[in-house]
Amino acid sequence: MADTTVLLEFVEKLKAEDSAWVNDFKDARGEVTITVPRQSIVDVCWILKTKYGFDMLADLCGADLGPEEDPRFEVNYHLFSTKHYNRLRLKVLLSEDEPNVPTVVTVWKTANWHERETFDLFGVIFDGHPDLRRILLPSDFDGHALRKDYPLRGYEPYSLT
Amino acid sequence: MSVAIENIPSQFEVLDQSLESQMTLSMGPQHPSTHGVLRLELQLDGEMVIKTVPDIGYLHTGMEKLFEYKKYQQGIVITDRMDYLNPLGNNLAYVMAAEKLLDLEIPERAQVIRVMTCELQRIASHMVWLGTHALDIGAMSVFFYCFRQREKILNLIEACSGGRMTPSYYRIGGLMMDLPAGFERRVKQFLDDFPAAMEMLETLVSGNTIWQSRTKGIGIITAEEAIDWGLTGPCLRGSGVDLDLRRDNPYSGYEAYDFDIPVEPDGDVWARFRVRMRELYESYKIVHQTLERLKPGPIKADAPKVVLPDRDDMRKHMDSLIHHFLIVAEGFDVPEGEVYIPIEASKGELGVYMKSNGGPKPDRVHFRGPSFVNLSALPVMCEGEMIADVVAIIGSLDIVLGEIDR
Numbered sequence: 395m396a397d398t399t400v401l402l403e404f405v406e407k408l409k410a411e412d413s414a415w416v417n418d419f420k421d422a423r424g425e426v427t428i429t430v431p432r433q434s435i436v437d438v439c440w441i442l443k444t445k446y447g448f449d450m451l452a453d454l455c456g457a458d459l460g461p462e463e464d465p466r467f468e469v470n471y472h473l474f475s476t477k478h479y480n481r482l483r484l485k486v487l488l489s490e491d492e493p494n495v496p497t498v499v500t501v502w503k504t505a506n507w508h509e510r511e512t513f514d515l516f517g518v519i520f521d522g523h524p525d526l527r528r529i530l531l532p533s534d535f536d537g538h539a540l541r542k543d544y545p546l547r548g549y550e551p552y553s554l555t
Numbered sequence: 556m557s558v559a560i561e562n563i564p565s566q567f568e569v570l571d572q573s574l575e576s577q578m579t580l581s582m583g584p585q586h587p588s589t590h591g592v593l594r595l596e597l598q599l600d601g602e603m604v605i606k607t608v609p610d611i612g613y614l615h616t617g618m619e620k621l622f623e624y625k626k627y628q629q630g631i632v633i634t635d636r637m638d639y640l641n642p643l644g645n646n647l648a649y650v651m652a653a654e655k656l657l658d659l660e661i662p663e664r665a666q667v668i669r670v671m672t673c674e675l676q677r678i679a680s681h682m683v684w685l686g687t688h689a690l691d692i693g694a695m696s697v698f699f700y701c702f703r704q705r706e707k708i709l710n711l712i713e714a715c716s717g718g719r720m721t722p723s724y725y726r727i728g729g730l731m732m733d734l735p736a737g738f739e740r741r742v743k744q745f746l747d748d749f750p751a752a753m754e755m756l757e758t759l760v761s762g763n764t765i766w767q768s769r770t771k772g773i774g775i776i777t778a779e780e781a782i783d784w785g786l787t788g789p790c791l792r793g794s795g796v797d798l799d800l801r802r803d804n805p806y807s808g809y810e811a812y813d814f815d816i817p818v819e820p821d822g823d824v825w826a827r828f829r830v831r832m833r834e835l836y837e838s839y840k841i842v843h844q845t846l847e848r849l850k851p852g853p854i855k856a857d858a859p860k861v862v863l864p865d866r867d868d869m870r871k872h873m874d875s876l877i878h879h880f881l882i883v884a885e886g887f888d889v890p891e892g893e894v895y896i897p898i899e900a901s902k903g904e905l906g907v908y909m910k911s912n913g914g915p916k917p918d919r920v921h922f923r924g925p926s927f928v929n930l931s932a933l934p935v936m937c938e939g940e941m942i943a944d945v946v947a948i949i950g951s952l953d954i955v956l957g958e959i960d961r
Contacts, residue, residue, distance in 0.1 A: 423655055423894055449782050452897065453906045453923035470908065472895050472923075476782055476796060479803040483895065504785030507931040515619070530612040530960060539620055546624055 400480060401426040404446055411441060427483045432495050435486050439471065439501045448473040448482060451498070454508035456516040461543045466490040467518055471498070488518060497523040515540035576601050580942070584613050588691040588946040591956030593930070595945070602941050607934040614960035622920035626886035627653050627727060630920065635721035637922060638958040640683050643676040643712070644900035645958075646725040649920075651806065652896040652909040653727045656889050657861060664852040665729045666808040671742070671845035672712065672724060673807075674838040678749075679708040680901035681831050681838075688828070688950035689760060692769050697759055704752050707745050714738060728862035729855035739846055746846075749839055753832075761832065770825040774936040774948035777822055784932035787925050788903025789834060790952060793827035795820035800899040807898075812844050824944075824951040831953070861887045886915025902926055902953050924958035 398421050405419050405428060415438050418429040430438050442448040453472040460466070465487035473482045486495050497520040498505045509520040510529040517538035520526055528535060537544055583594035592613035598606035618637065622630050634645035647669060654661065661669075686701035709719045715734050716722035724731050760766055776786070781794040791798055799816040801809040817833035819826035855862045863882055864875035881887075893910040903925025910919040929952050936948050 422892055423658075425894060427893070451785055452904060453895065453908060453921070455908050455919075455921040455923070457910060457919045457921075470893075470895075472906065472908070474897075476798050481804075481895070481897075502785065503783045504928055504931065507927065528612075530615040532612070539617060544620075546620060 398424055398426055400478075401482060404442070404480075404482060407446065408438065408441070412437075425481070425483060427485055429485045429487065432486050432488065435471075435484065436496045436498060436501065438484065439473075439498050442473060442482070443501055447475045447477045448480075450474045450476055451502040451504050451508070452481070454498075454505055454512065456512040456518050456540070458516060458540060458542045461490070461541075464489055467493055467516060469495055469512060469518060493518045494521050495519075496521050499523060514538070517541065577605070582945070583610075589949060590687060590954055593949070593954070593956055593959075595933075597937075597942065597945070599942060602943075604937050604940050604942060604945060607937040607945070609930055609933055611930070611956070611959050614956045616961070618961045619920060619922065622917055624916065626915045627889060627917060628882070628886065630917065631723050631725065631727075632721070634922075635718075635723055636957060637924065637961060638900065638902065638905070638926070638955045639720060640680040640955055641676055641901045642720065642722055643673050643724060644680075644898065644905055645922075646723060647673055647807065648896055648898045648900070648905050648907045648922075649909075650725045650727050651898065652894050652907040652920075653889065654856075655894045655896060656892055656909065656911050657727070657858070658890075659728050659856045659858055659861065661729060661807075661856055662853045663808075664850060665854045665856075667845050667848050667850075668715075668730060668734060668854065669725060669807050670809065670812070671842055671849070672715065672722075674841045674845070675708050675711060675742070675745075677838050677901045678835055678842075679705045679712075681835055682708075684831060684901075684950075684953040685756065685760070688947075688953075689766075691946045691950040692766065694760065694763070694766065697756065700752070700756060700759065704749070707748075711738070711741060711745065714741065726855070726862065728858055729853075733854050739849065742842065742846060746839065746842060753835060753839075757832065761829075767825065769944075769947055770828055770951070771821075771823060773824045773940060773944045774951060775821070775823045776932060776936050780935060781822065781932070784935065785928045786903070786932055787928065788899065788901070789827055789830040790903065790929050790932075792816065792818045793830045793951075794822035795826075800897055800904060804897060806896075811848075812841050814841050824947050827951040888914055889917070897923075900925055902955070902958075903929060922958070922961060924961065926952075926954040926956075927959045930954050930959060 409416050415434050417431055420427040452474040455470050457468045467488040469486045471484040509523055512518050513526055514528040514530050577600050580597040580599055582597055583589040584592040594610040596608040597604055618633050634649045635642040637645050682701040682705040686698040689697035712722050713719045716724035776794055778794045778796050781791050797818045814837045817830050819829045859878045864879050868875040869879055889911045891911055891913050895908045897904050897906045905925055906923030908921040909917055912918040937945050
């Protein structure tokens with residue numbers, strides 16, 4: 395397994411910046427996951443980008459834990475540095491009643507399409523996003539297809555015509 | 556190609572000030588130079604592009620949803636259909652994610668064969684890129700020479716996996732089967748002919764003044780912008796950023812190979828073209844090295860509950876038969892957890908986020924397609940360019956819509 399001491403240093407540095415920024419962190423399989431409260435995700439991303447060299451957002455994806463769970467949704471930010479080649483995962487947990495999270499388009503422009511995709515497939519709303527509309531599914535699509543309670547074949551009866 | 560849209564659908568944000576010379580042009584989804592079913596909403600002033608809005612999703616088939624309903628070993632087949640020019644790269648990212656969750660050790664021979672077939676696939680993918688890119692710009696004959704080389708590689712892949720376009724050659728814990736007899740000789744034959752073919756392509760395309768004037772200084776993106784937009788692979792290296800995951804986050808034993816990483820500083824179509832052409836030589840070097848490292852040995856990990864047993868064992872041993880039945884009928888349980896596996900596919904960083912809740916089916920599989928992210932930067936590159944150059948820029952990004960829409 396890969397060595398994670400460098401990554402854990404970043405967690406300590408983040409805690410030193412503001413102890414409210416790190417709700418929880420996990421070190422598993424050589425990857426470090428930091429759970430960040432939703433209101434401070436933009437600040438954390440900005441500090442990590444400008445101060446600690448995580449200049450690229452490699453991926454942003456949502457996940458549904460299931461309709462009976464609370465918090466129900468999670469949004470994963472996979473950060474990457476083109477300088478020291480480390481990777482870090484930030485995680486924001488969201489409830490079903492209020493699936494809102496501030497956008498990080500202001501930090502990395504690449505978040506634009508990733509956030510649109512997550513909105514399209516999970517219904518997570520990114521507050522402040524410049525152009526939040528569906529990207530993969532048609533604009534009149536009903537529901538959010540990657541939610542666990544969305545049936546595999548959709549709500550409409552299956553038909554080839 | 557040119558159809559003026561009078562009633563623009565409300566979801567497209569369009570600039571307000573409509574001069575006499577401005578128009579909105581819908582390019583695609585059936586336009587041949589959009590490499591599939593990409594639609595671009597172009598705001599034009601005369602022939603100059605003011606604004607580009609890509610419209611994707613025409614090929615969306617809900618693959619990420621489908622993964623959640625299929626067992627881990629069934630998911631490998633779905634990955635072939637994403638980036639259909641680089642299916643082995645997709646297979647590799649997917650099986651590596653599952654292997655990391657299962658904590659499997661992959662034998663040396665399987666690793667070497669994976670690297671060899673992946674690099675061959677990269678050459679094939681770049682050949683399609685070069686052929687179609689040249690076709691878009693107007694050089695017809697390059698296409699045929701490129702596809703001749705690609706055909707040789709597809710024959711090699713067919714020999715080892717049985718499939719040309721959809722190999723599904725890798726399995727969680729190793730490979731589907733060992734290389735067929737005489738495969739190394741056939742790879743050597745291909746490698747012997749390859750430098751001459753590359754030299755011909757170089758003289759056919761690179762030295763061509765029309766080609767140079769169509770590509771130099773077109774579609775520029777700076778290094779800072781490229782990183783900000785998340786570009787990876789040849790598009791990023793074409794902007795002067797020295798980054799290759801095969802060297803920087805090595806996987807599958809890439810750290811043991813000796814290869815260079817081509818970087819071009821200009822950030823235009825020509826730079827991206829040069830990076831890919833030079834990359835072809837590096838892949839050629841790596842395949843050469845894999846042939847030297849290929850030693851006899853096992854091709855499957857020692858994990859009887861995950862890896863299918865040999866047919867011969869099944870006839871002799873009761874437990875092999877039981878394991879085979881259980882793996883096929885019920886699948887295997889994968890420990891809880893989440894991983895993100897990035898690999899350097901032919902188009903850039905291909906990331907797989909895989910989450911398991913235990914049990915034989917993944918809870919969530921997300922593919923970070925390099926084409927998806929690279930395409931999102933298209934509006935930046937197209938701004939202020941001529942409409943004919945948009946075609947050249949799309950070609951230089953090397954997008955595959957199967958991966959973008961998933």
